[in-house]
Amino acid sequence: MKLEILRHDWSALRAAGGAGHIPRALQDLESASREDEASNAYWKIDNCVVLQGHVHQAALATVSCLLVTLLRCTDVARRHVLELLVQIGSGEPAPSELALGESDVVDRCLAEIARGVPIYVDILERSRDAHERNSCIDLLGLSCAADSGLRDRVRWYMRTILSEPVNDGTRKLVASWLEEIGES
Incomplete structure (x- = not known):
């Protein structure tokens, strides 16, 4: 992830309280060996x-780093990385971003999140952790918001998930996403 972190000028990115500390936090998350870390x-x-569902400019650089992190983070960190991606993709532009005319900040984040579809599918196949699997289902659904060309592929993945033994919460989540992206 070092190269991806270096690609961004974190001190120049807008965030609640500044973004200068994010690179260290990303590295700490990737290597976390304990839940508290x-x-x-x-x-x-x-x-x-x-912050409280409001997405800031620095989220876009963060998403690109989180996708790299998913490829090699610890098992302890994976759930948190996925949750951050879901929180960013489900958010709305921060009022400060709207004031600066950056109303598309979430759309740009979603486009970056959609680049991770193969990673989310891999995690879905390998993970037995319901939270990780549900986060991946959310990320697949959110990816369709950025790239409608993914809809048929994501529908297929979701129908396949429903053909497997899954808990009721996952079944409801998948059904909700199939309704959201349009069952065909």
Whole structure:
């Protein structure tokens, strides 16, 4: 992730309280070996790039780093990385971003999130953790908002998930997303 972090001028990115500390928090999250470490890093990122559902400019750079992180983060960190991606993709532009004419900040984040579809599918196939699987289902659904060309593919994945033994919560989540993206 080092290269992806270096690609961004974090000190120039807008975030709640500034974005200068995010690179360290991203590295701490990626390497977290205990739940408390992962949670602490998560909140340093969450309370900065997506505060109470309001997405700031720094979220876009954060998403690109989180996608790299998903490829090699610890098992402890994975759930938190996925949750950050869902929080960003489900958010709305921060009022400060709207005031600057950056009403498309979430759309740009969703376009970046959609680049992770193969990663989410891989996690769905391998993980037995319901929270991770549900986050991946959310990310697949959110990806369709950015790229309608993914709809048929995502529908197929979701129907396949429903053909497997899954808990009621996952079944309801998938059904909701199939309705949202349009069952065909």
